[in-house]
Amino acid sequence: MFLEFEDTGKRFGEATENEFEVFKGVNISIENNQFVSILGPSGCGKSTLLSMVAGLEDTSEGTIKLEGQEITGPDPERGMVFQQPSLFPWLTVRENVMFPLKKKRSKKEAEARAEHFLKMVHLSSSSSRYTYELSGGMQQRVAIARALAMDPKVLLMDEPFGALDEQTRHILHRELLSIWEETRKTILFVTHSIQEAIKLSDRVIVMGTRPGRIIADFSIDVPRPRARDDENVIGWEKHVMELLEKEIDKVLKEELDNESVSYN
Amino acid sequence: MNLSLITKRIVFLVVVAGIWQGIYALNIFEDIIFPSPLTVVSSLYEGFADGDLVTALGASFRHLFSGLVLAILFGTVLGVLLGKSREADETAGMYLVALQSIPSIVWVPLAIMIFGFSEAAVVFVVVLGGTFVMALNVRSAIRSVPPHLLRAARTMGVSGVSQFFRVEIPASVPYFMSGLRLAWAFSWRALMAGELLSNGPGLGYSLRYAQDYARMDQVIGIIIIIGVIGAVVDQLVFSKLEKNVMKRWGIL
Numbered sequence: 001m002f003l004e005f006e007d008t009g010k011r012f013g014e015a016t017e018n019e020f021e022v023f024k025g026v027n028i029s030i031e032n033n034q035f036v037s038i039l040g041p042s043g044c045g046k047s048t049l050l051s052m053v054a055g056l057e058d059t060s061e062g063t064i065k066l067e068g069q070e071i072t073g074p075d076p077e078r079g080m081v082f083q084q085p086s087l088f089p090w091l092t093v094r095e096n097v098m099f100p101l102k103k104k105r106s107k108k109e110a111e112a113r114a115e116h117f118l119k120m121v122h123l124s125s126s127s128s129r130y131t132y133e134l135s136g137g138m139q140q141r142v143a144i145a146r147a148l149a150m151d152p153k154v155l156l157m158d159e160p161f162g163a164l165d166e167q168t169r170h171i172l173h174r175e176l177l178s179i180w181e182e183t184r185k186t187i188l189f190v191t192h193s194i195q196e197a198i199k200l201s202d203r204v205i206v207m208g209t210r211p212g213r214i215i216a217d218f219s220i221d222v223p224r225p226r227a228r229d230d231e232n233v234i235g236w237e238k239h240v241m242e243l244l245e246k247e248i249d250k251v252l253k254e255e256l257d258n259e260s261v262s263y264n
Numbered sequence: 265m266n267l268s269l270i271t272k273r274i275v276f277l278v279v280v281a282g283i284w285q286g287i288y289a290l291n292i293f294e295d296i297i298f299p300s301p302l303t304v305v306s307s308l309y310e311g312f313a314d315g316d317l318v319t320a321l322g323a324s325f326r327h328l329f330s331g332l333v334l335a336i337l338f339g340t341v342l343g344v345l346l347g348k349s350r351e352a353d354e355t356a357g358m359y360l361v362a363l364q365s366i367p368s369i370v371w372v373p374l375a376i377m378i379f380g381f382s383e384a385a386v387v388f389v390v391v392l393g394g395t396f397v398m399a400l401n402v403r404s405a406i407r408s409v410p411p412h413l414l415r416a417a418r419t420m421g422v423s424g425v426s427q428f429f430r431v432e433i434p435a436s437v438p439y440f441m442s443g444l445r446l447a448w449a450f451s452w453r454a455l456m457a458g459e460l461l462s463n464g465p466g467l468g469y470s471l472r473y474a475q476d477y478a479r480m481d482q483v484i485g486i487i488i489i490i491g492v493i494g495a496v497v498d499q500l501v502f503s504k505l506e507k508n509v510m511k512r513w514g515i516l
Binding site for chain 2: 054088090
């Protein structure tokens with residue numbers, strides 16, 4: 001298997017009294033070249049799980065393996081796009097994309113690579129601009145180009161379009177799919193939007209909360225591009241919505257209880 | 265800056281000078297403590313023409329430059345140390361705040377006892393005036409590097425020393441610039457305190473010299489020079505620099 005979670009678990013805190021278990025016993029096998037979404041309500045640990053693949057968080061239990069190699073820390077073989085574009089404001093768009101390539105490739109090669117991926121995200125005309133001159137959607141496209149420029153084996157995306165407006169999000173969905181079709185990178189995409197997950201992915205892994213765990217795992221075999229009003233798409237959305245409703249209620253109830261507001 | 269703004273400011277200045285001239289013309293105060301605006305201007309002109317003020321200005325800028333460069337150097341090293349090491353900050357951080365709160369004129373007796381009435385004493389006071397504020401700002405600069413930038417860098421295989429140089433240092437530039445502006449402002453004040461009590465040369469020394477000879481026109485003239493230099497350097501150099509950086513870094 002390409003990417004393999006074996007009994008993966010995560011706890012925060014060291015002492016037993018304030019220990020908090022995010023999830024445990026996660027077993028997932030992901031094939032190469034697939035577009036996989038991890039979908040779940042806030043607090044289910046989906047972002048934590050992704051950070052563990054990135055190597056930014058340790059695994060408390062079990063392992064995560066990429067091509068048989070256990071993940072122990074960050075590595076350019078796993079590129080990540082965050083919800084915030086996290087670009088470096090002191091660099092131009094081109095220099096941002098070249099950032100991970102410095103010392104690994106010659107300057108000329110890095111420049112050519114940056115131009116190639118900026119073209120892929122339709123930003124070649126902005127390559128000399130600074131990030132403050134770009135809109136949120138453009139910044140996120142630069143972040144995608146930057147991650148792709150490292151030629152990672154897997155592209156990790158943590159709610160990358162969560163902060164964007166509806167219109168921009170749709171454009172970026174289309175762009176991401178065409179990039180994926182061109183590069184065939186394995187994509188692990190974290191989102192809380194059912195629509196987004198079903199629109200984009202080959203496979204949707206649904207997580208529940210308290211405790212975090214996998215509650216469902218679907219292959220979405222609707223041909224792309226998937227229209228919003230496609231019957232199959234709507235069917236899937238309804239199905240997943242029903243599954244998640246219970247989980248979202250659980251979160252809401254707990255939050256309201258914490259506020260000591262009577263719910264009944 | 266638009267024309268009407270400049271006009272307004274000039275008109276304001278003319279009005280102030282007019283009121284000043286008016287009070288002078290009323291002859292309420294003796295000339296020796298209340299010179300006319302024209303006397304002040306002509307004493308300034310004389311000072312520059314015979315080179316006295318030019319020498320004083322040159323000396324002041326020499327003290328300021330060497331003091332400020334050292335203050336920036338020491339302050340940056342100290343600030344990076346405190347910003348990077350929790351241990352160092354917990355141990356020494358609060359003393360830095362205490363030192364920062366000491367007015368620079370307080371250091372003058374200490375400086376004179378160590379260095380005597382020399383230019384080194386003045387530079388010493390300038391260094392102390394700028395170092396602590398610089399260190400405090402560099403400390404915040406290092407601390408306020410957005411964590412998401414560090415995480416992003418790590419996923420691109422950039423960590424440790426190379427992360428410090430390629431991410432933390434450039435990301436701290438905006439606060440570093442604020443530190444620079446404050447260090448300049450504090451050093452400028454410290455410089456005047458130091459020079460007032462020194463044996464010259466320097467603008468502060470010329471000021472006290474003028475006082476000793478009861479030359480109110482020169483006293484006012486030099487105060488005007490000190491104010492103008494302070495404002496011009498702040499507005500034309502440091503504020504501009506800071507604003508440009510803030511804009512580029514997406515903070516403004």
